[in-house]
Amino acid sequence: MYSESPGRDAVRFAKAVLTNQMARFTPGLYFGLTRQTGRGKGSEEPAEIAAYFIRCFNEYMERLADGRPADEYLAGKSVLEYGPGDVLAVALLMYAHGAASVHCVDRFPIQRISDTNIRTYLAIIDSLDPPQRDRARRAFKEFGDPASGLDPEAVRYVVTPDGLIDRPDSYDLIVSRAVLEHVDQLDMTIADMAAALRADGVAIHKVDLKSHGMDRYLPFDFLTWPEPAYRLMNSHKGNPNRWRVDKYRELVHRHGLRFRALADTGQLAPEDIDRIRAGLAAGFRDIPTADLTWLGFWMVVDRTPGLHS
Numbered sequence: 445m446y447s448e449s450p451g452r453d454a455v456r457f458a459k460a461v462l463t464n465q466m467a468r469f470t471p472g473l474y475f476g477l478t479r480q481t482g483r484g485k486g487s488e489e490p491a492e493i494a495a496y497f498i499r500c501f502n503e504y505m506e507r508l509a510d511g512r513p514a515d516e517y518l519a520g521k522s523v524l525e526y527g528p529g530d531v532l533a534v535a536l537l538m539y540a541h542g543a544a545s546v547h548c549v550d551r552f553p554i555q556r557i558s559d560t561n562i563r564t565y566l567a568i569i570d571s572l573d574p575p576q577r578d579r580a581r582r583a584f585k586e587f588g589d590p591a592s593g594l595d596p597e598a599v600r601y602v603v604t605p606d607g608l609i610d611r612p613d614s615y616d617l618i619v620s621r622a623v624l625e626h627v628d629q630l631d632m633t634i635a636d637m638a639a640a641l642r643a644d645g646v647a648i649h650k651v652d653l654k655s656h657g658m659d660r661y662l663p664f665d666f667l668t669w670p671e672p673a674y675r676l677m678n679s680h681k682g683n684p685n686r687w688r689v690d691k692y693r694e695l696v697h698r699h700g701l702r703f704r705a706l707a708d709t710g711q712l713a714p715e716d717i718d719r720i721r722a723g724l725a726a727g728f729r730d731i732p733t734a735d736l737t738w739l740g741f742w743m744v745v746d747r748t749p750g751l752h753s
């Protein structure tokens with residue numbers, strides 16, 4: 445393991461093990477104290493949160509719609525989003541632009557109708573042109589009133605123990621952003637996603653491979669904690685699972701999917717990996733430097749023809 449101060453790291457380890465047990469037995473308290481359960485809890489203004497989700501939606505469409513208008517691409521589609529966070533804003537935008545219905549699944553029950561989230565929904569509605577605005581207003585139980593909650597016929601939110609949807613052959617489009625790096629059982633989530641896709645469906649995921657604030661001295665030195673120690677510190681906190689892009693390639697193929705696109709969102713310099721290589725945890729030692737440098741990626745996948753019964 446890479447360390448410049450073993451004493452400091454021992455204290456860090458002990459504290460993290462304790463807070464991991466807190467997250468395990470009193471998740472409400474832990475997530476409340478760490479304020480890490482979604483965008484609507486920080487200091488961001490509703491307009492900024494709305495702008496973030498509009499950007500997320502546009503980035504999906506840029507990669508999926510082949511230059512067609514979003515409404516044409518989404519018309520009549522059944523959509524699933526993994527890990528929406530506390531505001532179902534991407535789902536609202538998908539519905540506003542013509543999706544037949546949107547399901548959201550999460551492992552943690554963090555969706556909330558707070559004042560900030562209501563104002564975020566209203567900012568999104570205001571940003572739309574009249575036809576989409578009208579459809580967005582119809583997504584709520586009371587027309588145009590986010591305080592009444594989303595109508596499950598339009599946008600349905602479910603929480604399941606592992607964040608799995610377990611609905612084979614049900615979705616034309618599956619999306620997630622900043623989620624797969626947090627899931628506790630990546631293999632199960634990819635299997636769930638592969639099964640949930642319809643034969644001509646497509647899935648798009650944005651994955652952030654950075655340390656989420658857990659590097660101590662050097663970039664990516666969070667990859668040097670031995671796996672058992674890392675799990676003792678983090679297994680109940682929703683912190684990164686540390687899987688690298690090689691694992692995603694393997695799981696995509698194992699579950700009968702194929703890449704339409706796989707593109708990094710940035711890379712460290714190879715020398716950054718050289719600095720930590722001697723201390724890497726066992727599971728990372730055989731991964732080529734060219735894969736370890738990835739800071740994140742977009743992946744677009746569909747089902748490999750002939751592999752599903």
Ligand SMILES: C[S@@+](CC[C@H](N)C(=O)[O-])C[C@H]1O[C@@H](n2cnc3c(N)ncnc32)[C@H](O)[C@@H]1O
Binds near residue numbers: 529607622626
């Ligand atoms: C960093 S937040 C991202 C939220 C939102 N997608 C965004 O871009 O702001 C991660 C989300 O993934 C959810 N999550 C964590 N583990 C999950 C799992 N196994 N299955 C589904 N969602 C999960 C979290 O509860 C949270 O909603």
